[in-house]
Amino acid sequence: MSKKGESKTPIELITFKSEDGLDENEISILLRDEGESSGFYMNGFIWGHLAAKHVHSKLNKKLKVFQPKCRSEINEMIKAITSITDFIEVHYHHEEEIAWKFLIEQQSCLSEPLITQVKIQHSEWTEINKEMKQLIKSLSDNQDIKDTQSNGWLESITKIKEILQKQTTIVYKSFYDEERIIIPVVISSIPKSKQNKLSEKMNETMKNAPTSKFVLGAILDVCKTNKDLDENVKKAIPWAVRKVIFPLALEKNYNWFAEFVEVK
Secondary structure: OOOOOOOOOOOOOEEEEOOOOOEEEEOHHHHHHOOOOOOOOOHHHHHHHHHHHHHHHHHHHHHHHOOOOOHHHHHHHHHHHHHHHHHHHHHHHHHHHHHHHHHHHHOHHHHHHHHHHHHHHHHHHHHHHHHHHHHHHHHHHOOOOOOOOOOOHHHHHHHHHHHHHHHHHHHHHHHHHHHHHHHHHHHHHOOHHHHHHHHHHHHHHHHOOOOHHHHHHHHHHHHOOOHHHHHHHHHHOOHHHHHHHHHHHHHHHOHHHHHHHOOO
8 A cells, every 4th residue: 555645656558358359458457456556546437448348248249149039039139239339328428528528627638639539439439329220220110020030130130240349349449548548647647536526426427327227237247257346346335235226226227138148
């Protein structure tokens, strides 16, 4: 633990490849450290990124082997895709309108790389998502598509998988770049009190977002395989909330997704 007045230990972000071959930053050290030596206290920033990448990876894997036998299974796929795209749509909006504005007020040097680099990626994702929404609407409207043998199914699922992969690539890239832009500046220049203020503001905003329970479910799902995140969440959220309130909320808002994307 660092003493008052001591400089924080520099954090070197190491790159590794996801299962799909996409670049990620190794940021688990920030969860283990909890800011004591690194000076990074915005753990929610990491939680959201891990959760978003997790659900994209799960859904992409599922769609590679997805062979619906009835219309209800197709409807579950539509619901899963919509939940993920809504997640990112809200996440990007909160980043641009709340997190970035706050951080830029603290350190103006963040403005140029976030706006000229990451904002462009957000805009690219939004344009591609318009195409995804059109595909999903068309598939929703065409109730004649009931299974893999239905006319139009192969064309629809091929295009959906293609667009989802493009969106996934952008999400991973935007997170990767954003982390490398924000984390070093936050550690070196933004005090704990300001970081905590932003974290509290983002937490309150997320609680009121329509995607909040789905995102929470994704975070807890990641905890099953990410020990650092699991320990971090346990310290941040009271036991009673995790064991009593969360299960009730997740039964309706996330567990269905976990069941759908499970590859059997």
